[in-house]
Amino acid sequence: MQEFPRYLYRAPFVVTGDGPVIADGAVLTENGLVVAVGSYAELKDVDAQVEDYEDHVITPSLVNCHAHLELSYLAGLAGDCPAPGDMVGWIRGLLAARAAHGDVAAQNDASLLALARLYAGGCRAVVDIGNRVESGLIGGGFKTEVLFFLELLGLCGEFEEAALTALAGIDADVRCTAHASYSAGPALIRALKARAGNSLFPMHVAESAQEIEFLRTGGGVFADFLGERGVEVEGFTPPGMGAVRYLDSLGVLDKHTLCVHGVHVKDEEIFLLAARGAAVCLCPGSNRFMGVGIAPVQKMFAQGIPLVLGTDSLASNPHLSLWLEMQVLREDHPDLSPEAVFAMASGNGARLLGIEGRIGTIAPGVSSSLLAVRCPAKNGAEVLEFLTTAGTDISLEWLE
Numbered sequence: 409m410q411e412f413p414r415y416l417y418r419a420p421f422v423v424t425g426d427g428p429v430i431a432d433g434a435v436l437t438e439n440g441l442v443v444a445v446g447s448y449a450e451l452k453d454v455d456a457q458v459e460d461y462e463d464h465v466i467t468p469s470l471v472n473c474h475a476h477l478e479l480s481y482l483a484g485l486a487g488d489c490p491a492p493g494d495m496v497g498w499i500r501g502l503l504a505a506r507a508a509h510g511d512v513a514a515q516n517d518a519s520l521l522a523l524a525r526l527y528a529g530g531c532r533a534v535v536d537i538g539n540r541v542e543s544g545l546i547g548g549g550f551k552t553e554v555l556f557f558l559e560l561l562g563l564c565g566e567f568e569e570a571a572l573t574a575l576a577g578i579d580a581d582v583r584c585t586a587h588a589s590y591s592a593g594p595a596l597i598r599a600l601k602a603r604a605g606n607s608l609f610p611m612h613v614a615e616s617a618q619e620i621e622f623l624r625t626g627g628g629v630f631a632d633f634l635g636e637r638g639v640e641v642e643g644f645t646p647p648g649m650g651a652v653r654y655l656d657s658l659g660v661l662d663k664h665t666l667c668v669h670g671v672h673v674k675d676e677e678i679f680l681l682a683a684r685g686a687a688v689c690l691c692p693g694s695n696r697f698m699g700v701g702i703a704p705v706q707k708m709f710a711q712g713i714p715l716v717l718g719t720d721s722l723a724s725n726p727h728l729s730l731w732l733e734m735q736v737l738r739e740d741h742p743d744l745s746p747e748a749v750f751a752m753a754s755g756n757g758a759r760l761l762g763i764e765g766r767i768g769t770i771a772p773g774v775s776s777s778l779l780a781v782r783c784p785a786k787n788g789a790e791v792l793e794f795l796t797t798a799g800t801d802i803s804l805e806w807l808e
């Protein structure tokens with residue numbers, strides 16, 4: 409095991425993530441782990457090298473619960489927004505850009521740069537969705553842990569059959585998931601969920617009004633688009649309900665299901681999410697860019713639904729920063745407390761991934777990969793206010 413010296417990091421404030429902000433705080437670390445956290449007065453006599461972070465706050469590292477590193481090479485798309493809410497228009501642009509940029513080496517370079525960017529922004533773990541098995545190797549050697557999922561699509565007929573056949577041939581150690589209920593058929597979604605068992609199952613859910621229209625009626629611009637792609641949409645029986653209720657009718661909504669976006673959900677679907685224990689990954693930056701609407705976050709929060717944050721890809725978000733996501737979320741929902749929002753970007757995500765014993769909070773036994781964030785706050789309340797609203801003004805360094 410690599411030996412780390414014993415350090416005492418001192419800062420005007422320490423955000424532990426599971427208790428009040430500690431003023432004139434300190435974190436004692438040894439061999440890559442936190443040994444103790446408390447006030448500097450309590451810890452000052454320990455035998456350790458003191459590192460003083462004046463004008464900073466020490467925080468847990470962040471967790472990004474939804475990204476597509478594989479799409480990073482399409483970052484230009486995020487500068488060219490389609491009509492507000494036109495998800496189908498954006499998908500069309502994405503597919504055209506994909507077809508025009510076939511250089512896999514350049515794509516991989518862009519993915520690596522995006523991952524480096526996430527790390528530079530304080531992100532310690534990311535749930536990454538891709539369409540190529542090789543993309544699961546992107547995280548090798550990076551300090552940001554990449555939890556890769558191979559995403560399958562196939563709505564009906566030969567497309568769904570082909571996806572089911574492909575699924576049967578995928579190595580058991582590759583995590584797989586369904587893209588969305590408008591792009592993966594019921595048999596495929598059920599098969600993927602069964603394969604996932606008691607591990608995380610992320611899916612795009614209720615992102616746009618166009619998606620809900622298709623699920624309710626089988627028509628609309630999504631049906632036109634799928635028809636253009638050669639899908640015989642008549643082979644898909646529209647469930648006639650919203651995306652959350654539909655997934656529940658398939659029996660795939662439980663505490664391991666991570667519903668990504670969750671913008672267009674009815675009140676009764678929020679109750680359903682809560683009853684099943686399903687989590688929601690909010691992507692406020694991507695939602696704003698796409699103009700698809702704002703998720704009913706307060707209602708979800710009031711129902712105790714586990715809420716986490718994701719950046720989504722550079723193709724639908726000009727930034728890959730959880731600080732920006734927190735800022736947009738606070739702007740969209742001024743009533744949310746900064747504590748709750750910071751937890752969505754840190755501890756909640758770690759808990760969802762089952763790595764809360766290592767990251768997401770500052771407590772004895774967790775990793776000493778922590779952040780020192782420059783912060784002008786004068787008191788504990790100002791600290792979380794600053795962290796959740798500063799966005800691009802955040803400047804940080806890693807303690808490790």
Ligand SMILES: [Zn+2]
Nearest residue numbers: 476612720721
């Ligand atoms: Zn996505």
